[in-house]
Amino acid sequence: MGVWLLKPGELTLKGGNRSNFEKILRANINTMLRATVTGARLRMGSGRFYISLEIPEHEMEQYEARAAALEEVLSHVMGISGWAKTQSCEKNPQTVTAACVNEARMLFERGVRSFKAEARRTDKSFPLTSYEICCAAGDAVTRAFPSLLVRIKNPQAVIRVEIREKAYVYSLSQKGWGGLPVGSAGRGLLLLSGGIDSPVAGCLMAGRGMHVDAVYFHTPPYTSDRALEKTIHLAGLVGRYAMGVRLWTVNFTGAQRRIKERAPPEWSTVLLRMAMMAAASVIARKSHIKCLVTGESLSQVASQTIENISCTESRARLPVLRPLIGMDKEQITLLAKKFGTYETSILPYADCCVLFSPEHPVLRGAVKEAALRYEALELDPLIEEALSRAAVQKCGYYE
């Protein structure tokens, strides 16, 4: 039966702290598996993680479905650089070469016609050296499939053998997200809109080990319930990577109206962003969250010039992380597709900012002028009131 072999990501760089990171990674994977895959068991040994599926004989018809659920979990784990479904077998040369032939059969059936073997031994008591394991595997495979050729340079596939506390043989491996396990880097509050960018920013911070919570500012009746539902859904998608997201929903209609009434239209977007920073800072501080996270990318839109970002940031009372700041829309879109948030993000329900956006926004707001205009709005009581009515919900948790 298959065993999934997981390679930890950057943990290997962590020196003395490594075991702590491993502990977090292990706890995360266990939580994810417990919630989604019956019979999955996680083990650790010599720097690797192993997952096996323990399924009673009478439930064997569920094997494929559970294996698929397990792989779905693995595709959401932050902190592993890759994983592979392996055949695990006894540590003797005959069973290992037989497993290589099995692996070759699967490759052959997929149309592969050239391969090489690579072996690694952490158990030096195994009677063959790594080189001898490769030779034995090469011989056995070419005998069984004469048209499957050994090619050392540019083979179509590599059959890998690892001799550890058991022997593992595999050829197809998947890339993981790498990075660090969620929970190793504190907690951030993501300003989550219904757009393409901010969900990606949240996933990226999860991949740096951060627990991500989120806040969404909506403006009913100018924004619809559909827009809210879409954002809740996005928070859930980010939560699958981030081990769950708490989402604050804040009704910003009062603040938005005040800005419309009292500020020149060209300033409205920057002032609204300033108000969002101020409100998000209050939530974060109350909940012991250490930073804010946005989906801003330098100069992508008028409100994201360095001058306007300076205005916005002047109202933040915590560090603001902008993981997308140096990326262009194409790179961000590609990531949104990989993380699986894109399809939801492009649903056509406008968030508040679109409806109130001015035709000619200021491009280079001065921080001093922004501060004067912001103070004149007397937004604090409105923000306080909005926050007192904010709703919180859990999205994308594994439970």
Ligand code: ATP
């Ligand atoms: P996104 O694709 O994330 O919506 P965007 O390219 O549309 O970003 P803006 O609308 O200028 O850019 O928003 C910049 C950032 O401000 C967003 O990435 C998000 O972090 C935050 N933001 C914007 N609107 C909201 C909102 N309604 N609620 C919470 N945060 C928001």
Ligand code: MG
């Ligand atoms: Mg937006």
